Amino acid sequence: MVVTGPRGCGKSTVFRNLSLRHRLRVDEASPESTPYLGVYYFCNDLYFNFPRYRLPERQEAWDIPIQFAITTLLSELLEHVERWADRHFPDEFRRAEQRVARKLWEALEMEPPKEPGC
Numbered sequence: 001m002v003v004t005g006p007r008g009c010g011k012s013t014v015f016r017n018l019s020l021r022h023r024l025r026v027d028e029a030s031p032e033s034t035p036y037l038g039v040y041y042f043c044n045d046l047y048f049n050f051p052r053y054r055l056p057e058r059q060e061a062w063d064i065p066i067q068f069a070i071t072t073l074l075s076e077l078l079e080h081v082e083r084w085a086d087r088h089f090p091d092e093f094r095r096a097e098q099r100v101a102r103k104l105w106e107a108l109e110m111e112p113p114k115e116p117g118c
Helices: 011-018 020-025 043-049 059-088 090-108
Strands: none
Touching (some): 059 090
8 A cells, every 4th residue: 555645644654553563562463453464664765775866777777676675675574573473473483484484495496594503
């Protein structure tokens, strides 16, 4: 969902308060009261990481800001889903996390990084 409106009308406040991050902070993110996973993305972060961005001539260069936005959104979502799941379903979360991580490394056809001391 994208919301537009005049400056100062409360768009950011509304979305920030609906985000999983905020709901975790105010302890309103129980499984029963969380019918959606909201992520608030402050677009100035994108702007400041790509100042004076001009449309590139090379087609593959168009992907860079898009990949950055997708990666930061995914990172934000996964970070807070981890906190949420670990708080409400710790045993199930740890078992599923190991299984999903293994499948992800297989899908990427990469070796996971070795833990220190291994």
